[in-house]
Amino acid sequence: MNNDGALxxxxxxxxxxxxxxxxGAAARAMKTMGLSQLVLVSPQFFPDPVATARAAGAxxxxxxxxxxxxxxxxxxxxxxxxxxxxxxxxxxxxMKWAREAAADVVELAAHGDVALVFGNETKGLSNExxxxxxxxxxxxxxxxYSSLNLGAAVQLLCYELRMAAIDPGRAPAxxxxxxxxxxxxxxxxxxxxxITASGFFNPENSKRLWPRLRRxxxxxxxxxxxxxxxxxxxxxxxxx
Amino acid sequence: MNNDGALxxxxxxxxxxxxxxxxGAAARAMKTMGLSQLVLVSPQFFPDPVATARAAGAxxxxxxxxxxxxxxxxxxxxxxxxxxxxxxxxxxxxMKWAREAAADVVELAAHGDVALVFGNETKGLSNExxxxxxxxxxxxxxxxYSSLNLGAAVQLLCYELRMAAIDPGRAPAxxxxxxxxxxxxxxxxxxxxxITASGFFNPENSKRLWPRLRRxxxxxxxxxxxxxxxxxxxxxxxxx
Numbered sequence: 001m002n003n004d005g006a007l008x009x010x011x012x013x014x015x016x017x018x019x020x021x022x023x024g025a026a027a028r029a030m031k032t033m034g035l036s037q038l039v040l041v042s043p044q045f046f047p048d049p050v051a052t053a054r055a056a057g058a059x060x061x062x063x064x065x066x067x068x069x070x071x072x073x074x075x076x077x078x079x080x081x082x083x084x085x086x087x088x089x090x091x092x093x094x095m096k097w098a099r100e101a102a103a104d105v106v107e108l109a110a111h112g113d114v115a116l117v118f119g120n121e122t123k124g125l126s127n128e129x130x131x132x133x134x135x136x137x138x139x140x141x142x143x144x145y146s147s148l149n150l151g152a153a154v155q156l157l158c159y160e161l162r163m164a165a166i167d168p169g170r171a172p173a174x175x176x177x178x179x180x181x182x183x184x185x186x187x188x189x190x191x192x193x194x195i196t197a198s199g200f201f202n203p204e205n206s207k208r209l210w211p212r213l214r215r216x217x218x219x220x221x222x223x224x225x226x227x228x229x230x231x232x233x234x235x236x237x238x239x240x
Numbered sequence: 241m242n243n244d245g246a247l248x249x250x251x252x253x254x255x256x257x258x259x260x261x262x263x264g265a266a267a268r269a270m271k272t273m274g275l276s277q278l279v280l281v282s283p284q285f286f287p288d289p290v291a292t293a294r295a296a297g298a299x300x301x302x303x304x305x306x307x308x309x310x311x312x313x314x315x316x317x318x319x320x321x322x323x324x325x326x327x328x329x330x331x332x333x334x335m336k337w338a339r340e341a342a343a344d345v346v347e348l349a350a351h352g353d354v355a356l357v358f359g360n361e362t363k364g365l366s367n368e369x370x371x372x373x374x375x376x377x378x379x380x381x382x383x384x385y386s387s388l389n390l391g392a393a394v395q396l397l398c399y400e401l402r403m404a405a406i407d408p409g410r411a412p413a414x415x416x417x418x419x420x421x422x423x424x425x426x427x428x429x430x431x432x433x434x435i436t437a438s439g440f441f442n443p444e445n446s447k448r449l450w451p452r453l454r455r456x457x458x459x460x461x462x463x464x465x466x467x468x469x470x471x472x473x474x475x476x477x478x479x480x
Contacts, residue, residue, distance in 0.1 A: 025389065028387065028389060028392075029389075029392055031382065031385045031387075032381045032382055032385060032386060032387060032388045032392075033382060034382040034384075056387055056389070057387050058385065099403070139399070140402060140403070140406065141272045141273065142271065142272055142273060142274040142402075144274075145271045145272055145297060146272060147268065147271075147272060147297050147298075148272045149265065149268060149269075149296070151392070152265070152268075152269055152272075152391070152392065152395040155389075155392040155396065156395065156396065156399050159379070159396050159399075162380060162382075163380070166380065
């Protein structure tokens with residue numbers, strides 16, 4: 001799946017944020033992961049130079065952020081809303097872990113705008129706010145210290161959304177050309193000659209040497225150029 | 241897999257960090273995910289009140305942080321080191337995405353201490369530093385804006401490590417008891433009587449009503465208490 005468009009339909013909603021630095025950090029976190037819609041419900045300070053400083057190059061996200069007076073207003077026009085909650089709550093709707101939830105959010109974004117709602121730094125979300133959303137979401141933090149920074153929480157959720165929306169694919173292969181079987185065997189034959197001639201290897205006494213050498217070089221997945229380097233070294237030793 | 245001990249064997253190594261706030265943010269990020277070993281290679285300012293402030297309750301991580309003069313020193317005693325790099329580099333070792341790399345790091349932590357190495361905020365890691373590590377790691381950021389904050393990068397990697405080490409399991413079920421099949425069918429029968437008696441449902445004309453009602457209530461996965469509430473409502477309507 002490669003569903004980049006889904007990320008554009010995700011609204012990050014920060015409710016009653018106390019520290020403007022966290023608003024800036026959230027904007028930066030969003031932009032690194034390809035999100036752009038920021039909605040602020042009654043922020044304590046906004047706009048604010050601290051928010052702008054922390055946003056770094058993501059100040060365009062702050063400039064286009066919508067400021068509204070209530071979560072209901074922030075959710076207008078959305079088809080789905082997930083709420084990040086730090087604690088287990090007494091509610092009928094079952095909660096999901098961030099990774100699972102991100103997959104759902106991306107899927108639902110096919111139908112329209114979706115929202116990810118974050119609470120205040122110390123108080124979190126009110127029960128009323130959580131009730132306006134369809135899915136409580138949790139990040140699996142340490143049992144002994146669960147104090148995740150707001151900007152960090154936004155970063156983790158946006159990352160999971162990106163991972164759900166965009167298959168990053170296999171890591172790009174190296175530019176280097178792997179050696180062929182023949183080249184590797186050619187190297188082993190050369191090594192065999194060289195270490196036998198040098199007296200290091202004596203077929204009578206050192207039965208376990210070759211399995212070990214093969215295990216060692218086999219793990220490296222040698223490249224063409226490296227075979228040349230190694231054989232060059234061997235040739236040099238042989239001449240001595 | 242539930243491998244909490246692996247997280248204790250991961251050293252987070254920050255090299256030549258410019259902003260003490262990022263050291264504090266890294267400490268907090270680590271602690272929320274169950275990591276504790278912080279090593280600082282030639283930090284520009286440390287200790288520093290800004291680091292302590294940003295660490296919030298994770299100041300114990302700062303207090304036990306080791307400050308060293310070189311990456312080699314930081315890696316002493318480790319069996320594996322992964323290096324976070326923002327850009328693709330010309331090197332033989334293939335890079336891995338964060339999620340894949342985290343699985344490897346947790347696996348290798350079974351053999352001893354492992355390190356996750358992060359570079360300077362603007363310059364990243366030097367080629368020499370990357371060469372000291374065994375695996376370049378990347379976070380799949382947006383192509384148009386890849387400026388991930390250092391603290392945020394530490395947070396993401398620590399989160400992936402925790403996810404790799406600790407299966408958070410299925411999200412805990414709600415406390416509420418789901419209704420049984422019989423209770424749900426009992427509700428449907430009651431609803432049928434009520435809407436027929438009210439004149440809302442006429443079996444002759446409204447063939448499509450029941451499939452729709454079943455689809456609607458079926459999606460809710462009704463709970464016992466909710467069945468009681470709904471049937472109470474129906475009984476009240478019937479009496480009118």
